[in-house]
Amino acid sequence: MYPVSLRNVGKTYRLDTVTVPALSGVSIDIRPGRFTVLCGPSGSGKTTLLNMMGCIDRPDAGEILVDGQAVQSMADDALSDFRARRIGFVFQNFNLLPVLTAFENVEYPLVLAAVPLAQRKERVHALLHAVGLADRAGNRPGQLSGGQRQRVAIARALATEPALVLADEPTANLDSQTGAEIIALMRNLQRARGASFVFSSHDPMVLAQADDVVRIRDGRIESIEQRDTSTEVAA
Numbered sequence: 001m002y003p004v005s006l007r008n009v010g011k012t013y014r015l016d017t018v019t020v021p022a023l024s025g026v027s028i029d030i031r032p033g034r035f036t037v038l039c040g041p042s043g044s045g046k047t048t049l050l051n052m053m054g055c056i057d058r059p060d061a062g063e064i065l066v067d068g069q070a071v072q073s074m075a076d077d078a079l080s081d082f083r084a085r086r087i088g089f090v091f092q093n094f095n096l097l098p099v100l101t102a103f104e105n106v107e108y109p110l111v112l113a114a115v116p117l118a119q120r121k122e123r124v125h126a127l128l129h130a131v132g133l134a135d136r137a138g139n140r141p142g143q144l145s146g147g148q149r150q151r152v153a154i155a156r157a158l159a160t161e162p163a164l165v166l167a168d169e170p171t172a173n174l175d176s177q178t179g180a181e182i183i184a185l186m187r188n189l190q191r192a193r194g195a196s197f198v199f200s201s202h203d204p205m206v207l208a209q210a211d212d213v214v215r216i217r218d219g220r221i222e223s224i225e226q227r228d229t230s231t232e233v234a235a
């Protein structure tokens with residue numbers, strides 16, 4: 001089963017009298033356990049496509065299956081719950097809650113998922129350790145660097161152990177050295193967990209790490225490149 005499949009998905013934004021076609025006729029199966037990168041020029045539809053995969057927005061045509069489940073037939077509440085438990089998100093502006101500590105930010109999705117306290121603590125400590133921030137658990141986002149904030153966001157995205165993690169240009173607000181470290185970290189975590197990660201990016205460094213590359217232009221898939229990367233060891 002694919003972590004996410006799209007069949008003939010279309011999305012048009014409507015602003016007063018203006019319509020902006022963002023995606024049309026998009027069909028794709030994201031392969032399990034792969035690091036997939038969506039790339040394409042600005043405005044080609046990458047964020048819209050990620051939002052469709054992540055059930056953040058609904059398409060106006062076609063079908064989306066996440067873990068084999070047809071998500072468009074779910075009611076809003078059920079869809080939010082499904083999304084919170086099954087999909088992890090990493091954003092370019094980190095999207096951390098500023099009043100919560102690093103620990104509490106990572107813990108938050110587990111509170112929503114009603115995971116018992118002892119299990120939450122154990123999982124959050126392990127995740128902060130995995131992203132190299134064991135000693136920063138008590139810091140708020142304002143007391144962390146950009147790279148450290150993105151590490152907290154990565155730990156948060158992995159908290160519910162989702163099979164699918166989506167990242168919208170996760171290195172866009174980081175310097176190149178920090179961006180490289182973040183991509184290496186995500187690559188290692190993805191391999192260690194066997195999860196499926198889908199990134200949107202213009203960044204050649206992210207592209208170089210991809211197993212599968214999906215090129216998008218004018219809201220359509222231009223090409224899908226599946227690389228043989230199974231025997232490589234992550235840096």
Ligand SMILES: Nc1ncnc2c1ncn2[C@@H]1O[C@H](COP(=O)(O)OP(=O)(O)OP(=O)(O)O)[C@@H](O)[C@H]1O
Binds near residue numbers: 013020040041043047
């Ligand atoms: N909320 C919205 N309302 C109206 N039009 C939108 C909205 N979001 C995106 N669009 C339009 O849809 C098209 C696709 O945008 P999208 O953000 O998905 O592209 P992108 O490839 O992620 O671009 P970038 O690399 O610049 O982030 C663009 O023409 C954009 O202007």
